[in-house]
Amino acid sequence: MNKIEILIIDDEPQIRKLLEIALESNEYKVWQAETAKEGIVLAANHPPELILLDIGLPDKNGHEVLKELRSWYNKSIIILSVINNEEDIVKALDNGATDYLTKPFRTAELLARIRSAIRRNQQAINNDTTLIFNELQIDLTARTIKKNNQLLKLTSTEFNLLALFANNEGRVLTHQHILKEIWGVGFQTETQYLRVFVGTLRKKIEDNPNQPKHIITESGIGYRFQ
Amino acid sequence: MNKIEILIIDDEPQIRKLLEIALESNEYKVWQAETAKEGIVLAANHPPELILLDIGLPDKNGHEVLKELRSWYNKSIIILSVINNEEDIVKALDNGATDYLTKPFRTAELLARIRSAIRRNQQAINNDTTLIFNELQIDLTARTIKKNNQLLKLTSTEFNLLALFANNEGRVLTHQHILKEIWGVGFQTETQYLRVFVGTLRKKIEDNPNQPKHIITESGIGYRFQ
DNA sequence: AAATCTTTATAAAATCTTTACACAACATTA
DNA sequence: TAATGTTGTGTAAAGATTTTATAAAGATTT
Structure with a gap:
């Protein structure tokens, strides 16, 4: 020790x-x-x-x-x-x-x-x-994320998005709400941004991006993190 | 903690x-x-x-x-x-x-x-x-529903319908009223929508969808949630 | 030059709408 | 009474529409 x-x-x-x-x-x-x-x-x-x-x-x-x-x-x-x-x-x-x-x-x-x-x-x-969700370990001040103790490389926007999700575990966040939080007022209609970034995030944090366990889509509404 | x-x-x-x-x-x-x-x-x-x-x-x-x-x-x-x-x-x-x-x-x-x-x-x-009805736990802001602490997956419309029911526990809601609340004015005659969605909701939340305990039909009038 | 973000295009999936039909309750009629 | 029709309800499934996922091309920033 x-x-x-x-x-x-x-x-x-x-x-x-x-x-x-x-x-x-x-x-x-x-x-x-x-x-x-x-x-x-x-x-x-x-x-x-x-x-x-x-x-x-x-x-x-x-x-x-x-x-x-x-x-x-x-x-x-x-x-x-x-x-x-x-x-x-x-x-x-x-x-x-x-x-x-x-x-x-x-x-x-x-x-x-x-x-x-x-x-x-x-x-x-x-x-x-640090917030912990099973194999994920998210350090909000250091802005780092580990999966099974392995450091992942996220871009700034990706990390912001992940941090927002992690701070609202279990809650459905609407597209509009997420867009306002991450991109700011005036971007509430750019839902395609969100699809792209959720895509890249899933590729990095999910074991199987096709069947995500963490970032769940709520069709017609938004996403939920768990 | x-x-x-x-x-x-x-x-x-x-x-x-x-x-x-x-x-x-x-x-x-x-x-x-x-x-x-x-x-x-x-x-x-x-x-x-x-x-x-x-x-x-x-x-x-x-x-x-x-x-x-x-x-x-x-x-x-x-x-x-x-x-x-x-x-x-x-x-x-x-x-x-x-x-x-x-x-x-x-x-x-x-x-x-x-x-x-x-x-x-x-x-x-x-x-x-959150509203609680026996084994059902409905969180209106998180837009989640649990049955015996198990998260259920509802579509947006299904959740809206359930939320309307839950907010009017014990009260008979007419077809017209429900249709107006969920689909909007102009849909008051589409009672078939309601039958379909009540059907899928029952399949998800009732123990025995043939003998529903929560969503009760009031023939000729509408439905009642309890 | 490299990394990142924004757009565009398109395929896939999910959801909603509509149709069809079965069944039950009740009323009507031969 | 028995047969027939009417009305309301529930279920399955086909069709239409909306929403989502993904790749990849441009634009922008570092």
Whole structure:
């Protein structure tokens, strides 16, 4: 079983050592960076489950680092700060920090917050982004779809259509409604678009496109996903 | 299992944080908006189960936001207000607010009101769309019908006819009336259509189509659904 | 140039309409 | 009464029409 990985970005060696001991004795795998630059490179090469970020780094303002990380990193970032400055904390939370801790901190509290943040990560993965229908696994935020754990290649429109279907499992969606959602108002009469795209989608996701199990046609009305 | 989603629209970060902690620790998924504009965009892109709306927003009067949301959003909106102003509350309720809370509020009370509002949402969903007659389960918006939890395949006209019957349980509907409702004015004499379609419907929904329990013929007059 | 989207054409499938006929209930007539 | 006709209903199936699926050619975007 793989250990959960945590990246520490802090310039003080004593703090890093303290965190390393606390975390490794709790079965986390620890990565360390001394500077902002080094931390961003490490995170990019090997995205950890959680980042502990010191807001008072020497080479770059911590808020800048946070923003930069948040532009692509969507798991938990816990801020470490020497000062109990509310303004700083609010700013960090607004910039996407998951939580914050003021130094000096108690190890028990640190660990509790880390557990909580990681739990939320994993719930987010399970709940928000991916929908599962038998052999199909649709990740709405990553915009990827797997069939039997095999990644499929869909075009943008195909994915939009599939996402609409998946969000309305079991419900009959009329041609007009689908066209309005995917192509916009004014396209409600272009039912042929729909036929073509349902065709390509079926070819990609159905075992037997002639006898579709997922995208069911409701003649005269629209389609239903199941 | 998906978490229930709640959108907070409030300009005060402390209040948002407080609400976030209270709600997330009670297994809700929280979305946040700092401004009215941002809140409306978020709600439109991803309609939540409930909205917590601060009536005292900086960029737009809360009452205006409420009206705008209510023009298309039909789930619960709970108003948050710093002032215990009866006039304001009455106005908000008139504009479609589900409930209100005055700051500072107790977390326990907030949670209780949220549970209550969400419960009402879900009852509304259940009541509006599906009709149940013994082993038959008819979902009017999804346009699906289940017999003993088994999905049946009906054509469009068959479903329309069944829906008309189901909406008029126990009542005798004349041939003319049914024909006018399903096929339109000018088809009132085509009683043979009706015989054919009642036949196919019975074949699909009745245990024994020769001795129908649901679609009863009233000779010389029409049919009755029970 | 490659990928994607939009149109067009046509074949196939599903659905609806119409016709034919059987059967039952009831009324009429020899 | 028995035979016959009338009317309303149900069922099957042929015919007509509508709707859908698919390929592939153009147009557009990346």
